[in-house]
Structures are given as structure tokens and as C-alpha cells.
Amino acid sequence: MTEKAVVIYSGGMDSFTILNKAYKEGYELYALTFDYGQKHSKEIAYATRVCEELGISHRIIDITAINQLLQSSSLTSSIEIPEGHYADDNMKSTMVPNRNMILLSLAIGYAIDIGASKVFYGAHSGDHAIYPDCRPEFVHAMNDVARIANYEPVEIVTPYLSGDKITILKDGLAMGLDYGKSWTCYNGRDKACGKCGSCVERLEAFELNNAVDPLEYES
Template identity: 65%
Template sequence: MSNKIKAVVVYSGGMDSYTVLHRAIAEGREVYALSFNYGQRHSKELLVAAEVCKSLNVPHKIVDISAINQLMAGSSLTSDVDIPEGHYAEESMKNTVVPNRNMVLLSMAIAYAVSLEAPEVHYGAHAGDHHIYPDCRPEFVHAMNAVSQIANYQAVEIVTPFLNSSKGEILAAGLGMNLDYNQTWTCYNGREKACGKCGACNERLEAFAEQNTQDPLAYEV
């Protein structure tokens, strides 16, 4: 029987959660990866996530919660709304907010952790998202963490190792672990190549430029 601490990692297939996943493994956690199909525009990131978990021999669940999409409408990530191009600092990026997404996903991750008797749920909230996404801000994370301590007979801690880190700092941590970011998908579009124009691509490319490193992904532009 393993003496490792069990941890559920909310794993989207993107850069941040990819780094969180590997960090948890490096810390000696017994990791259970959890991904969600919540009706997002494409499933490419989920396919990438599945491939990574298979290569790492990490147990991985992809949970289809797309039926609740009808309750989370209005976002360009889930509805028939054009995905804005540009930087997250622009007001237009607010239409990429999926209503209450992280509260919903974390609630299910906590439930999964309780069923596994795992005392931790890890997820990749970071400082770069604070401006646009209320459910990535420290006050949200701290409040959810307080609730997760009392919502079940078993307390679960929400672990956010990069809560106050920039995307570049997350990338630096991953490069320090020799991670291959070709095994991630960030773009809001699910085409063969990343678009290079959406907010997610812009932030990713800025992070690589900040680290003076070439992004291994292929881009349309």
C-alpha cells in the first residue's frame, strides 16, 4: 500500500495545469487527473490531456458535464459567440468568462477527492488571470478552500501553487523541470495549429518570449 499523499489535479491540458500536474508528481503525490468536457468549443485540449496521462501512467478521468452548458451560456468558449482576438487586458476578453466555471469544477473535484480519501485538490489559478477571471483570484480561492474544509466529513485542501505567479513564472518553473510544452494546448480554437491571435495564445507567446525560449507549438501566424 502506497504511503504517498493522494491528490486530485484539475487538468485541462493547458500549460498551467500541465505544470501543476508535473509539480504534484515531482512532490511525490499519488496523482489522479480530472478533466471536464463542459461544452467547450473543441476537445483538442482533452485529447492532449489524455495522451499526457497515458504516457505518465496517471489515472485520468474525463467527465462529460456538457449537459450543464445550457446553464453556463454567454461565453465565447461555450456559445456561438466569436472568440475575441488580442490581449487579456482588453475589455473584450470578458466574453471568454464561463459563468461560475471554477466553482462548479472545483466542487466536483472535491467530491472526487473525498471518494478517493485524497486530502488535496490541485489547480492552476495564476496571477495572469486575475484581471479577467474572478474565479482565479486569491479571494475566490481562499473562500473555496475554507468551504472545502467543512463541506464534507473529510477536509480537502485546495492547492494553488501558482496563485500569485505570472504565466512566465509558471513556464520558468516547468522549464526548470525540463517539461515539454509541445504536450499542451492553449489556443481557444481547436484547429490543427494554434491561431496565435486569441488571448490564450497571446499570453502563452508572451510567456515564452519572457523566458527567451521558443514555443514548440506550431502557429498559423
């Protein structure tokens, strides 16, 4: 019997790579995309199309009610989204309080419900400095909790925990992935802004991999 696995799939570059990696490894995949009240739903539309193309079970979960508790983030409130590199201190405003713990908890519950043994998500070393819930100590602690919180143990799998966006893209390009099928920009306009931290990091990864991003940019 094929092993079942849940993938937390935002539609962004990192989770797009992980979804395809797990798909190619032969897992029976169940993708979860969360609408938690982020400023736009463009990533969700990208995620939907990819799952339809691959024939992967895909559920979009509306948890927008939590948005009223998470107004300190520029991704979920009227606070202006900062521009620049993730290394810049102003990028801390893009931290959504406790987001990954919330999403992982829901994904683990779903995995148990459908008999899946693993939950994949896209934490990587490039996010360690700014996002505490992408750091190894958080992932290891959540894995410990996942093993004891229910009768059925579930493993949290983070293939790129010790790698960065450059590593992720290198792996994806080696798999022949089309990154025009992913959306990374924090803004949901027709073209990617090219200025937010997510765009800057993505463009940097393409440059360092000697590749051209297929997405169109405003600048």
C-alpha cells in the same frame, strides 16, 4: 503510504505544469478533465496522452449538460472568440459563469471519495483581472468551504496563485517539460491561432523566458 491528490487537468499550459510539478513531488495523482461543452476537445486529447505517458489515473467527466445554462461565454456558445491580450476588455466574453466553482466542487467530491487530501488547480495572477474565480479571495473562500462542507477536509492547492504565466513557464522549463504536449489555444484547429488571448499570453511567456514555443502557429 503515498499521499493522494486530485489535479484539475485541462491539458493546457498551466495545468500541464501543475500536474508535472505534483507528479515530481511524489503524490499519487488522479487527474480530472472536464468536458463542459467547450468549442473543441483538443486540450482533452492532449491531457489524455500526457496521463498515459506518466501512468496517471485520468478521468474525463462529461458535464456538457451544463452548457445550456452557460451560453453567455464565447467558449461555450456561438459567440465569436475575441482576439488580443487578456488585458483587453473584450476578453471578458471568455469568462464561463461559475466554472471554477463547479469544477472545484466536483473535484473536491472526487477527492473525498478516493481519500485524497488535496485538489490542485491552475489559478494564477495573470488571470486575476479578468476571471474573478481565479482571484485569491475566491480561492481562500473555496478553501474555507472545502474544510467545512464534508467530514473530511480537502485543501485546494494553487501553486501559482501569486505568480503569472511567465513564472509558470519558467518553473516548467526548469523541470525540463516539453510544452509541445500542452494545448492552450481557444480554437481547435490543426495549428494554434496565435491571436486569441490564451495564445497571446502563452507566446508572451515564452518570449520573456527567452524560449521558443514548440507548438506550431498559424501566424
